[in-house]
Amino acid sequence: MRADPPLVLDIDGTLTRLEGWGIDPRVFDPLREWDAPVVIATGKAFPYPVALCHFVGIPELVVAENGGVVYTGDDVFFTADREAARAVVEEYRAAGYDLGWGTEDTVNRWRETEIAVNLEQPIEPLREIAAEYGLEVIDTGYAYHVKDADPNKGEGIARIADHVGVDLADCVAVGDSINDVSTFETVGRGFAVGNADEAAKAAADEVLEERHADGTLAVLERVRGTM
Numbered sequence: 001m002r003a004d005p006p007l008v009l010d011i012d013g014t015l016t017r018l019e020g021w022g023i024d025p026r027v028f029d030p031l032r033e034w035d036a037p038v039v040i041a042t043g044k045a046f047p048y049p050v051a052l053c054h055f056v057g058i059p060e061l062v063v064a065e066n067g068g069v070v071y072t073g074d075d076v077f078f079t080a081d082r083e084a085a086r087a088v089v090e091e092y093r094a095a096g097y098d099l100g101w102g103t104e105d106t107v108n109r110w111r112e113t114e115i116a117v118n119l120e121q122p123i124e125p126l127r128e129i130a131a132e133y134g135l136e137v138i139d140t141g142y143a144y145h146v147k148d149a150d151p152n153k154g155e156g157i158a159r160i161a162d163h164v165g166v167d168l169a170d171c172v173a174v175g176d177s178i179n180d181v182s183t184f185e186t187v188g189r190g191f192a193v194g195n196a197d198e199a200a201k202a203a204a205d206e207v208l209e210e211r212h213a214d215g216t217l218a219v220l221e222r223v224r225g226t227m
């Protein structure tokens, strides 16, 4: 019997319902039944992908914070320093702006290496301050991320692949935004969902018609048992 290829999946825009928010429940069973490693590679803070793996019922193989945090299932690696991102946020706040997530800010509460800012906040002053500290700001369509330009999802995926013993060339990835470009450059086959941004579409091997989880489910159908 032929096996399933290892998977690398983004969360927002990729496992989401067509309306853009919330995990599409149809992805749970195929992911739990997948007979190869499934890596969740996201811009979200570390607890979110860990919880997703936990509730789907799959081993925790996680790239979080756009590569700033990598969990191989045995070891956690922090590949970026959050002090610069914190300094940017302090300056942004001092200039009268807000991160836009409310007082308890569960979006950033457990972040270790970067900071996320609500898309409704002004990006230009954020970019200017970030540049002073040598950081970049990326727009995933779900948040602005103030981050070190160096670590990325792709490097984290390579570290996990090495640890679990899968060949990157065999890996199939699905993603939707600029933070998935390094993923697509790292794995054998990258698919951008129909709602993907231009950067993700340009970096993918194939752009799907289907949007959000419809796209991911179509890829799973196509690649299941092809190894």
Ligand SMILES: O=C(O)COP(=O)(O)O
Binding pocket: 010, 011, 012, 013, 014, 041, 042, 043, 044, 140, 141, 142, 143, 144, 177, 179
């Ligand atoms: O955190 C974001 O902005 C996007 O998250 P994602 O990488 O899972 O799409």
Ligand SMILES: [Mg+2]
Binding pocket: 010, 011, 012, 013, 014, 140, 175, 176, 177
């Ligand atoms: Mg995404």
